[in-house]
Amino acid sequence: MVETAGSKTYVGRYDSEDQRGVHMLDVGVHDVAEGSSKEDYLRKSVKFGIRSDHKHVLVPTDQVVRVTRLSDLPT
Amino acid sequence: MPYNPALVAPMRAEMTQMGAKELTSVSEVDAVIGDQKGSMLVFVNSVCGCAAGNARPALALALKHNVVPQQVVTVFAGQDVEAAARARQYFGEYQPSSPSMALLRDGEVVHFVHRHQIEGRSPQAIAGELTAAFDRFFGATV
Numbered sequence: 001m002v003e004t005a006g007s008k009t010y011v012g013r014y015d016s017e018d019q020r021g022v023h024m025l026d027v028g029v030h031d032v033a034e035g036s037s038k039e040d041y042l043r044k045s046v047k048f049g050i051r052s053d054h055k056h057v058l059v060p061t062d063q064v065v066r067v068t069r070l071s072d073l074p075t
Numbered sequence: 076m077p078y079n080p081a082l083v084a085p086m087r088a089e090m091t092q093m094g095a096k097e098l099t100s101v102s103e104v105d106a107v108i109g110d111q112k113g114s115m116l117v118f119v120n121s122v123c124g125c126a127a128g129n130a131r132p133a134l135a136l137a138l139k140h141n142v143v144p145q146q147v148v149t150v151f152a153g154q155d156v157e158a159a160a161r162a163r164q165y166f167g168e169y170q171p172s173s174p175s176m177a178l179l180r181d182g183e184v185v186h187f188v189h190r191h192q193i194e195g196r197s198p199q200a201i202a203g204e205l206t207a208a209f210d211r212f213f214g215a216t217v
Contacts, residue, residue, distance in 0.1 A: 013190075013194075047187075048168050048169050048170055048187075049169055049170030049171070049172050049175075049187070049189045049190075049191075050170055050172070050189075050191070051170050052170075069191070069195070070191045071191050071192050071194075071195075071196075
């Protein structure tokens with residue numbers, strides 16, 4: 001899971017990191033600006049798995065706040 | 076595109092050697108998982124070395140436990156594409172990932188182990204969670 005300085009949180013497979021940012025594969029995106037609960041989204045992702053919205057996402061370095069294993073989140 | 080059959084043959088063999096029944100077609104999946112009774116574990120196999128390379132030995136370890144599913148079956152994602160897709164239809168709202176494991180009781184998924192719960196963990200750790208799930212969902216009720 002990659003939390004950002006903006007409204008979006010990304011869950012997916014951590015692929016790599018370079019000077020541009022964090023590359024993720026098979027990525028689900030939650031945007032708190034759309035009104036739904038981030039905690040609920042993460043809870044469902046832990047239990048039911050990641051609903052992939054994008055094959056590949058690059059999260060820019062300056063947006064990355066925290067990278068956490070989804071399996072480390074409480075169920 | 077499926078991988079070279081020779082490449083995946085050892086990964087298939089690892090499953091059948093632990094007693095898993097391979098389901099390679101839609102009709103086989105429907106025959107075994109459709110109208111399923113009792114307890115069953117469906118292992119979605121994968122060529123992914125970092126996760127499946129731990130998941131298969133983990134299951135082999137877990138199957139030495141005193142409580143185990145009555146049936147263990149496997150489909151191979153990315154290889155037996157249609158069979159894997161069909162099996163996933165029985166998993167309800169659980170999202171596809173591979174490798175993964177679904178524990179079914181009378182046709183209902185009672186526990187699911189996703190790829191994100193396998194990757195980066197030892198076979199022993201994964202097996203520990205599996206046996207706990209076996210006890211919880213397949214153990215005798217008193």
